[in-house]
């Protein structure tokens with residue numbers, strides 16, 4: 282008696298074969314390596330790997346069809362990032378890949394793309410300082426999330442000697458709140474024009490315990506503080522996951538990180554109008570990046586705004 286022919290229908294083994302096939306290419310493995318903690322558009326990846334856009338699109342399609350990549354549309358652009366592992370082989374592949382050193386030239390090319398993103402952000406704030414408040418009001422202003430942020434801040438177990446660092450204070454509107462609650466406050470902003478607005482506010486309000494510094498918060502060494510605050514800043518960073526890892530050492534053990542951010546949105550005009558590099562963030566992404574930076578996820582508050590944007594106010598604790 283002859284055995285029945287194997288079914289030609291889609292089988293779970295097909296998925297495994299697609300995964301093996303997609304991973305069976307050194308360039309595609311390097312793409313996955315580059316996407317460990319970042320997401321890139323096809324043009325950026327073509328630049329990083331010095332190949333044509335259509336060649337890169339093909340590789341990305343193979344990786345996405347095998348379930349190794351996920352895509353995120355940001356306005357007209359599509360960003361690629363690693364998909365969360367759906368099985369043991371997928372998880373083992375990423376684990377093994379992350380143990381390999383990233384070649385120097387790949388690191389340098391990734392840094393160049395980050396540099397281009399950061400430069401676009403710096404240029405925006407140099408141009409827009411005179412119109413800053415109006416730009417902020419287009420999306421989300423401090424008045425809309427101040428109370429929520431303060432309710433999280435005031436629930437933290439902080440002593441009277443506690444110190445704070447605000448990254449990207451902009452025109453310094455939140456500095457008076459920090460100055461009232463902390464013994465010493467420092468604020469780092471890499472835009473001279475924005476820092477000047479913050480300086481004027483500190484002078485107007487007589488904030489004697491606030492120290493302002495013109496610096497890129499991701500490059501400037503700073504002694505650790507008890508609370509680091511970023512309001513609407515992370516979406517201006519070239520590599521937000523990496524930024525959280527760089528900021529983590531600035532927090533004392535037992536200290537806190539407070540982040541106010543937009544939730545993921547699709548309003549691409551924010552790139553042009555407000556210089557946003559990222560159209561908000563998924564709540565899970567922030568949590569994952571914080572955990573990878575050695576922080577524990579704390580309380581979160583979510584606010585819907587009338588203009589359709591959603592804000593997330595997040596607390597992360599340094600164990």
Ligand SMILES: C[S@@+](CC[C@H](N)C(=O)[O-])C[C@H]1O[C@@H](n2cnc3c(N)ncnc32)[C@H](O)[C@@H]1O
Pocket residue numbers: 402406417423448449450451452453454469470471472475496497498499511512513514517518
């Ligand atoms: C959208 S504004 C937010 C200002 C303020 N936190 C608020 O909520 O109104 C972003 C600020 O972050 C600053 N910034 C962006 N990248 C930075 C970096 N790498 N280091 C320090 N400041 C940065 C910009 O200059 C700008 O002042």
